[in-house]
Amino acid sequence: MKVLHEEGVDTIFGYPGGAVLDTYDELVKTDIKHILVRHEQGAVHAADGYARASGKVGVCLVTSGPGATNTVTGIASAYMDSIPIVVFTGQVNTNLIGNDAFQEVDIVGITRPCTKHNYLVKNVENLARTIKEAFYIARSGRPGPVLIDLPKDMMRSSTEYKPINEVRLRAYNPTYEPNMKQLDRVISLIKKSRKPLVFAGGGVILSGASGELKKFAHVIKAPVTSTLMGLGAFPASDPLWLGMIGMHGTYCANMSSSECDLLIGIGVRFDDRVTGKTSTFASNAKIVHIDIDPTSISKNIPVDTPVVGDCRVTLERLNKLLKDEPKKDISGHREPWLDQVMKWKETRPLTYTQKDIIKPQFVIEKIWELTKGEAIISTEVGQNQMWSAQYYRFDKPNTFITSGGLGCMGFGFPAAIGAQVAFPDRVVIDIAGDGSIQMNIQEMATAVQYNLPVKIAILNNRYLGMVRQWQELFYERSYAHTEMDHAPDFVKLAEAFGAAGLRATKPEEVVPVIEKALSINKPVIMDFVVEREEGVYPMVPAGADITEMLLV
Amino acid sequence: MSNNENNQKHILSLLVENEPGVLTRIAGLFSGRGFNIESLSVAETTEPKVSRVTIVTREDVNILEQIKKQLNKLMNVIKVLDFKGMPFVQRELALIKVRARPEHRAEILRMVDIFRSRVVDVGAEYYTMEITGDEDKIAAFLELLRPMGIKEIAKTGSVALAREKK
Numbered sequence: 139m140k141v142l143h144e145e146g147v148d149t150i151f152g153y154p155g156g157a158v159l160d161t162y163d164e165l166v167k168t169d170i171k172h173i174l175v176r177h178e179q180g181a182v183h184a185a186d187g188y189a190r191a192s193g194k195v196g197v198c199l200v201t202s203g204p205g206a207t208n209t210v211t212g213i214a215s216a217y218m219d220s221i222p223i224v225v226f227t228g229q230v231n232t233n234l235i236g237n238d239a240f241q242e243v244d245i246v247g248i249t250r251p252c253t254k255h256n257y258l259v260k261n262v263e264n265l266a267r268t269i270k271e272a273f274y275i276a277r278s279g280r281p282g283p284v285l286i287d288l289p290k291d292m293m294r295s296s297t298e299y300k301p302i303n304e305v306r307l308r309a310y311n312p313t314y315e316p317n318m319k320q321l322d323r324v325i326s327l328i329k330k331s332r333k334p335l336v337f338a339g340g341g342v343i344l345s346g347a348s349g350e351l352k353k354f355a356h357v358i359k360a361p362v363t364s365t366l367m368g369l370g371a372f373p374a375s376d377p378l379w380l381g382m383i384g385m386h387g388t389y390c391a392n393m394s395s396s397e398c399d400l401l402i403g404i405g406v407r408f409d410d411r412v413t414g415k416t417s418t419f420a421s422n423a424k425i426v427h428i429d430i431d432p433t434s435i436s437k438n439i440p441v442d443t444p445v446v447g448d449c450r451v452t453l454e455r456l457n458k459l460l461k462d463e464p465k466k467d468i469s470g471h472r473e474p475w476l477d478q479v480m481k482w483k484e485t486r487p488l489t490y491t492q493k494d495i496i497k498p499q500f501v502i503e504k505i506w507e508l509t510k511g512e513a514i515i516s517t518e519v520g521q522n523q524m525w526s527a528q529y530y531r532f533d534k535p536n537t538f539i540t541s542g543g544l545g546c547m548g549f550g551f552p553a554a555i556g557a558q559v560a561f562p563d564r565v566v567i568d569i570a571g572d573g574s575i576q577m578n579i580q581e582m583a584t585a586v587q588y589n590l591p592v593k594i595a596i597l598n599n600r601y602l603g604m605v606r607q608w609q610e611l612f613y614e615r616s617y618a619h620t621e622m623d624h625a626p627d628f629v630k631l632a633e634a635f636g637a638a639g640l641r642a643t644k645p646e647e648v649v650p651v652i653e654k655a656l657s658i659n660k661p662v663i664m665d666f667v668v669e670r671e672e673g674v675y676p677m678v679p680a681g682a683d684i685t686e687m688l689l690v
Numbered sequence: 691m692s693n694n695e696n697n698q699k700h701i702l703s704l705l706v707e708n709e710p711g712v713l714t715r716i717a718g719l720f721s722g723r724g725f726n727i728e729s730l731s732v733a734e735t736t737e738p739k740v741s742r743v744t745i746v747t748r749e750d751v752n753i754l755e756q757i758k759k760q761l762n763k764l765m766n767v768i769k770v771l772d773f774k775g776m777p778f779v780q781r782e783l784a785l786i787k788v789r790a791r792p793e794h795r796a797e798i799l800r801m802v803d804i805f806r807s808r809v810v811d812v813g814a815e816y817y818t819m820e821i822t823g824d825e826d827k828i829a830a831f832l833e834l835l836r837p838m839g840i841k842e843i844a845k846t847g848s849v850a851l852a853r854e855k856k
């Protein structure tokens with residue numbers, strides 16, 4: 139417990155059980171806040187949302203066996219998106235491990251491929267050091283989830299706490315400082331470039347590099363796009379912003395990636411949802427790739443100039459070097475390129491048309507307007523997620539919380555709860571689908587219990603919409619099991635939990651419903667009955683060249 | 691899969707922290723990412739708490755690069771060494787149980803002598819031999835013994851060390 143204090147832990151998301159009784163017994167004697175979730179998956183997503191919003195390490199505590207297995211999806215999601223969390227799981231007594239004991243499961247084995255690292259504590263003397271290491275590993279380098287399995291007898295025994303001042307791991311030493319020679323190469327590529335494009339990812343947000351990124355893009359006068367995970371890293375209100383890249387990227391961002399002569403990837407990993415067909419991705423460009431994780435570099439796309447280092451440190455160094463360069467060398471001759479980019483932006487913006495049925499995009503635009511772009515937005519997975527990415531214009535980092543790599547339905551609501559715990563006074567909204575919200579709806583009880591005024595905006599199309607869209611486009615409209623006709627009445631459901639429920643069925647009801655929801659100081663479900671067969675566009679079919687976009 | 695006969699064979703030598711689960715992490719990395727593993731051997735080094743793992747893999751160079759980076763990323767892996775392009779010594783050990791018909795015994799012993807092998811167990815019908823050497827030597831030995839009837843063999847993976855400067 140002392141170590142948790144030292145690590146600055148103020149909140150734990152958890153769920154008790156036999157194997158963690160002793161830990162809970164100690165926990166209540168401290169001033170660490172405990173949020174009792176209703177399902178362990180919710181605890182992990184909440185810790186994850188807490189971490190994404192605050193930049194701190196999120197912490198969960200669950201019991202052995204089923205408590206532990208329920209965390210796996212949450213851990214995998216945090217792993218894919220490099221989110222720092224520490225998960226404590228209970229375990230049976232050490233002498234029973236391997237015995238198929240009651241509520242025993244090899245959670246260290248199960249989570250080995252989806253944690254950055256994990257531990258089984260076998261000696262209470264090592265407990266403090268292990269916890270220290272876990273927090274250090276979770277937050278340093280490329281962040282990620284770390285799991286600590288705590289056998290019950292370990293938690294029963296006591297030991298003298300000897301302060302540990304420093305964690306040094308022989309086999310782990312992430313590279314923060316970039317190689318200066320590589321940076322010189324980057325500068326000379328910038329000088330040669332006529333058509334540069336900056337391509338930012340979640341690494342920019344994780345390393346707190348947004349300020350440096352903005353400076354960098356303006357100094358070299360390069361337009362900026364980002365991955366889903368990178369939204370908010372660069373202000374959407376900036377004239378150099380092109381919107382998101384990839385499968386549902388903007389026309390302008392995707393065309394630019396294909397036409398640019400220099401692509402500067404920062405804190406990205408060239409995921410298949412971004413690149414489309416890898417052999418033609420950015421095929422006219424020299425590629426610079428800045429990332430703290432060497433395994434990301436040249437994994438999917440061959441890179442011309444790799445720079446291994448922390449995004450913020452690297453951008454700081456680059457910005458400093460750029461100061462000494464003549465302005466026209468590093469940002470001259472940009473007009474034709476910027477003109478071209480702006481033309482793409484103007485001629486093919488994101489669009490939709492609304493008549494008498496509510497369009498989901500409209501709902502998000504209005505949420506953006508009415509929250510002045512300052513809300514923390516989490517999403518579920520599917521069309522709701524992509525429309526949020528496209529239509530909510532994020533100006534600040536740590537305000538867009540989404541399960542990017544794993545694409546995990548049921549993530550958004552518990553993650554919103556975690557974000558609200560981190561920032562009790564900010565507006566936190568989960569933009570949800572009618573399908574996804576049913577995956578962790580039980581957490582409504584958590585939100586009500588702890589007075590967490592999270593807002594849920596369900597874009598209710600009564601479909602597993604994104605899957606339906608694929609069926610529409612690639613399976614001849616055969617909507618096999620994607621219709622969600624049997625759903626609860628979400629308004630009554632909210633009320634049953636002790637939250638508020640609102641519904642909009644016509645476009646003119648959208649604004650009043652959002653306004654009303656924002657004025658209620660408790661959890662609210664907004665049920666927006668939207669156009670059922672609306673699609674997310676542009677769309678690049680999986681594996682196609684990124685410029686082969688289906689437009690509306 | 692990337693398991694291609696044309697791909698070159700590579701020997702990786704890792705120094706790892708001697709902790710429970712390290713081997714599973716390494717093996718899991720190979721299976722989880724679809725990397726092919728031909729052989730693997732582990733044993734302690736002179737330094738307590740540090741083991742050496744020797745892995746033989748057959749992959750193209752790009753994948754090999756990725757393997758090395760991924761191995762380095764594992765929390766308990768201290769160092770990854772690739773013997774490509776440097777002189778090294780490599781050994782395997784095989785135990786071979788061969789049918790020893792009276793008319794073949796002299797021939798077997800002659801081969802044992804030529805290959806600097808040793809007979810380690812003599813039974814009524816079978817001899818068991820031990821041989822060390824690189825892969826080719828052991829393969830050649832096995833080829834010559836095959837006509838006499840090999841009952842079973844047990845073979846280690848490769849172990850290797852870089853050569854010192856002369």
Ligand SMILES: Cc1ncc(C[n+]2csc(CCOP(=O)(O)OP(=O)(O)O)c2C)c(N)n1
Binds near residue numbers: 570
């Ligand atoms: C846990 C999980 N199961 C299944 C999927 C596959 N999937 C991706 S999007 C989607 C549809 C989501 O439907 P809904 O929440 O209503 O969102 P919509 O696309 O309609 O906005 C499904 C089933 C998933 N991403 N996650």
Ligand SMILES: [Mg+2]
Binds near residue numbers: 572598599601
């Ligand atoms: Mg839906």
